[in-house]
Amino acid sequence: MEKMPKWADVILTPLISLVLAMAISALVILAIGESPLEALSVMVEGALGSSYGWGFTLYYATNFIFTGLAVAVAYHASLFNIGGEGQAAMGGLGVALALLYLPLPHWGLALPVAMLAAALFGAAWAFIPAILQAKRGSHIVITTIMFNFIAAAALNYILVSLLRPVGSMDPASARFPAETNLPSLSEILASVGILWGRNTPANVTFLVAVLACILVWLLIWRTRLGFEIRALGRSERGAIYAGISPVRITVIAMLISGGLAGMMAINNVMGEAGRLVLNAVEGAGFIGIAVALMGRNHPFGIFLAALLFGFLYQGGGELALWTSIPRELIVVIQALVILFTGALDNMVRMPLERLFLAARRSRGGA
Amino acid sequence: MRATGQATGGRPDAAAPAAIELRGISKAFGAVQANRNIDLRVPRGTIHGIIGENGAGKSTLMSILYGFYKPDAGEILVGGKPVTIPDSQAAIRAGIGMVFQHFKLVQNFTVLENIILGAEDGGLLRPSLSKARGVLKKLAAEYQLNVDPDATIDELSVGHQQRVEILKALYRQADILILDEPTGVLTPAEADHLFRILEGLRDEGKTIILITHKLREIMEITDNVSVMRRGEMVASVQTSQTSPEELAELMVGRKVLLNVEKAPARPQAPVLEVRDLTMVDDEGVERLRGISLNIRAGEILGIAGVSGNGQTQLLEILGGYPEKGARVTGEVRMNGRPLPLTGRGCDSGQRRREGVGHIPEDRQVEGLIMDFKAWENVAFGWQDAPEFQRGLLMDNDAIRRDAQAKMERFDVRPRDCHLAARNFSGGNQQKIVVAREIERNPDLLLIGQPTRGVDIGAIEFIHKQIVALRDAGKAILLVSVELDEILSLADRIAVMFDGRIMGERLPSETTTGELGLLMAGVTDTTNIPESAGIPPGQAHVEELPEGSA
Structure with a gap:
């Protein structure tokens, strides 16, 4: 017996969580003597009020789609991949190496090569925790967290000591060749005569991200591999009974997860920065966890949740720019949203379920 | 078997307040009415059976009595006084004790520690422990509830663990004891001993509610029986006034075949041949000790035994997935070809392709x-x-x-x-x-506990399907802890105990008594007592290795 209708489960619950998070954020803003309404209007105006704002919102959302999908694929195998941050960083290294050292005369060629490199590097970084989990039972949460630190330290070393061009003071790689620059969304739209989002970082990767959502959906719900991943995630003993190898599926799910996280690099490293800089991921790997939680590990939900977090990022930036609300408070607001939509999900869900049950009973009794 | 005591004979004084009385209890989960307007009266000092199919609402009703669920309507009277039972603490205060199907014991605590758990008298353990030790000694003497108070739970057999659960309830001064499917994990001998304990408790004036789906137990031990069907209490009768057939009919609402109709088997070529199959698990415990058996096309080999004597391991190995770290030796042939027992080729997917079906336990x-x-x-x-x-x-x-x-x-x-x-x-x-x-x-179908937790209507159907598959010329390995099921389905019966096959019998030439002894590890079955019970001199055989995992 379903406790409540599906729409209430997937839409109403996160929506109420969101409203609660906003209400508490409003109280915090009130407490420091600012107007919550004004803050909200600045955020909405800044993130969604213009094609310029949208350009940034979509750029951030693209990052979060990749990292959110990464978390979701692993989650379906009941693996909690906290390592999106490190895998995305390694994906960036893969992109940088490919673009700097391979002769790629056109972005149309550079994009698939960079995607492949990003996915390979991200997957490789997920492979070690995966095999440790599958063969040795080392908990994947612990190992992936530690691999985030290792990735950060390794990239630090590589950028400063190996990739930094001679004479540069900046711990970053050289610029990628201009012909590999990805077209931005505004350029694509301009080519069909639409003026949209000039000077924004949203680029063709957004379309790749949408495609990734569709492919992940197909993978999870339409392929045998997805069937096996979901079966393992629900019951390991069941999986063994059904002839599904937990070792094999654990490793494959983590490779796909790491690959997706790594692919984020084509958005931020290749599409936006045009070079590999220190800390290029900027926490998107962790936001991916919240996005996947809020999106209930479904690609469509992840798409919507990524848009929301893109809005929060861009709107938060605007808030810092146009009001005297300190930057730190924006982090507080984002954290509240994560707390309510992700961690405190059951706080809203359970009363809601009771409400629906009561409603059904009174209907049934009538 | 039935007590002949004065007030305990199922004919209590109607004027005396019942130990427990339920009036109009209803409980719904969403659209499902789990209990509908239940009336139940359990006189003091009786054993009252509650029987019904799965999903009939027995467990819900008992959960209400123990404070896990709040009824939507109705009232509960204990000793004639209305009570509300919002939680299990309140149930204990009202004198209700519960022995769950799955024991709620802390494995690495001693018996004493488990008994005082949640009923400590103060911040210091020592006074409680020594008080419990005294009480335990008294209870043990009164009701044959002997358990070593200093043994840890994981050293005890399942039967003894159950005694600890009963002692826990008695220590909390329960007058009313509810047992949920208590014999599911016991050997016939252990079950008999449990019944003696229950009779002793009844004769001391305790009230016992026994939830079970085994008609034989109801007939053997209860004074009164209530039948539930689809959330309703359809009958409450004196056990002496009814018959198993009548109860079965009340449970399902129509006549059922308790015995499977089947023609004699016509076995053909051997399908499965197992020679000297041995399995040592990753802790070095020998789970299978030289199992040899064969099954021909068109026959059902039944494996009887108390659960935990290697049946699970046997099914898993034949199914292609021995547990992690296990060392398996021996030979298994299917249709003449050897089946790999380790490494590559030994996985359940490969087994399926080779024609092995598996209905897991x-x-x-x-x-x-x-x-x-x-x-x-x-x-x-x-x-x-x-x-x-x-x-x-x-x-x-x-x-x-x-x-x-x-x-x-x-x-x-x-x-x-x-x-x-x-x-x-x-x-x-x-x-x-x-x-x-x-x-x-499949050429070979492995079946583990096909009807565990399955209602009678479905049991009948599933049994028919199994027999039909046999008649289609397939080989079937049937593992079940239900002796009745083995006896009615199997063409040959092998009894497992402690990783060994104790012997093979033909269903027509054996009795539950003999099988019960084999299940308890006794090989010499020449001198079988009248009942399935164990003669006093052999009481030690009920120490089963069940809890040694």
Whole structure:
């Protein structure tokens, strides 16, 4: 017996969580003597009020789609991949190496090569925790967290000591060749005569991200591999009974997860920065966890949740720019949203379920 | 067997307040009415059986009595006084004790520690422990409830663990003891001993409510019996005034065949040959000790035994998935070809391709993915079957059609393949598993506990399907802890004890008494007592290795 209708489960619950998070954020803003309404209007105006704002919102959302999908694929195998941050960083290294050292005369060629490199590097970084989990039972949460630190330290070393061009003071790689620059969304739209989002970082990767959502959906719900991943995630003993190898599926799910996280690099490293800089991921790997939680590990939900977090990022930036609300408070607001939509999900869900049950009973009794 | 005591003979003084009385108890979960207007009167000093199919509402009713659920309507009277039982603490205060089907004991605590757990008298343990030790000694003497108070739970056999549960309730001064399916994990001898304990408790004036689905137990030990069906209490009668047939009919609402109709087996060529199969688990414990058996096409070999004597390991090895770290030696041949027992080629997918079907012991953990829809579960284990593929994707439409057809043929209700497996009743869940494995037409079908937690109507149906598969010339290995099931289905019976086959018998030439002794590890069955019970001199054989895991 379903406790409540599906729409209430997937839409109403996160929506109420969101409203609660906003209400508490409003109280915090009130407490420091600012107007919550004004803050909200600045955020909405800044993130969604213009094609310029949208350009940034979509750029951030693209990052979060990749990292959110990464978390979701692993989650379906009941693996909690906290390592999106490190895998995305390694994906960036893969992109940088490919673009700097391979002769790629056109972005149309550079994009698939960079995607492949990003996915390979991200997957490789997920492979070690995966095999440790599958063969040795080392908990994947612990190992992936530690691999985030290792990735950060390794990239630090590589950028400063190996990739930094001679004479540069900046711990970053050289610029990628201009012909590999990805077209931005505004350029694509301009080519069909639409003026949209000039000077924004949203680029063709957004379309790749949408495609990734569709492919992940197909993978999870339409392929045998997805069937096996979901079966393992629900019951390991069941999986063994059904002839599904937990070792094999654990490793494959983590490779796909790491690959997706790594692919984020084509958005931020290749599409936006045009070079590999220190800390290029900027926490998107962790936001991916919240996005996947809020999106209930479904690609469509992840798409919507990524848009929301893109809005929060861009709107938060605007808030810092146009009001005297300190930057730190924006982090507080984002954290509240994560707390309510992700961690405190059951706080809203359970009363809601009771409400629906009561409603059904009174209907049934009538 | 029945007590002949004065007030205990099931004919209590009608004027005296009942130990427990329920009036008009109702409880609904969503649209499901688990209990509807239940009336129940349990006189003091009687053993009262509650019997019913799975999902009839027995467990819900007892959960209400123990404070786990709040009834939607109705009242509870204990000793004639109305009480409300909001939680288990209140139930204990009202003198109600509960022995659950799955024991709630801390494995690495001693018996004493478990008994005072939650009933400590103060911050310091020592006074409570020594008080409990005294009480325990008294209880042990009074009711034959002997348990070593300083043994840790994991050293005890299942029968003894159950005694600890009973002692826990008595230590909390329970006057009313509820036992939920207490004999499911016991040997016949242990079950007999339990019944002696229960009779002793009754004769001391305690009231006992026994929830079970075993008609034989009801007939043997209860004074009164109440039958539940679909959330309603359909009858309450004196046990002496009824018969197993009548009770079975009341439970399902129609006549059922308790015995399976089947023609004599016509065994043909051997399908499965097992020689000297030995298995040592990763802790170095020998779980199988030189198992040899064979099954021919067209016959059912039944494996009887108390659970935990190696049956699970045998099924897993034959099914292609010995537990991690296990060392397996010996030889298994199927249709003359050796089956790999370790390494590559030893996985359940490969076994399926070789014609081995498997209805696992635990459908909720192995046989089904409870969150998967019914149609997904029909593909479960067969996810690489060619007819379920369409290019790179799975042909979900084909799977759904297949599932719908199977659910039709096996009368799975509700017949909605889009429902998650957990939304079906136990019997219907099992029918999904049985349909999936039988309809693949395997040469060898491994079956573990086919009807555990399954209602009588479904049991009958599943038994018929198993016999039909046999008659189609397939080999069947049937593992069950239900002796009745083994006796009525199997063409030959092998009894397992402590990883060994104690002996093989023909169902027509053996008795439950003899099988019970074999199950308890006694090889010399020449001198079988009248009942299934153990003669006093052999009481030690009930120490089973069950708890040694």
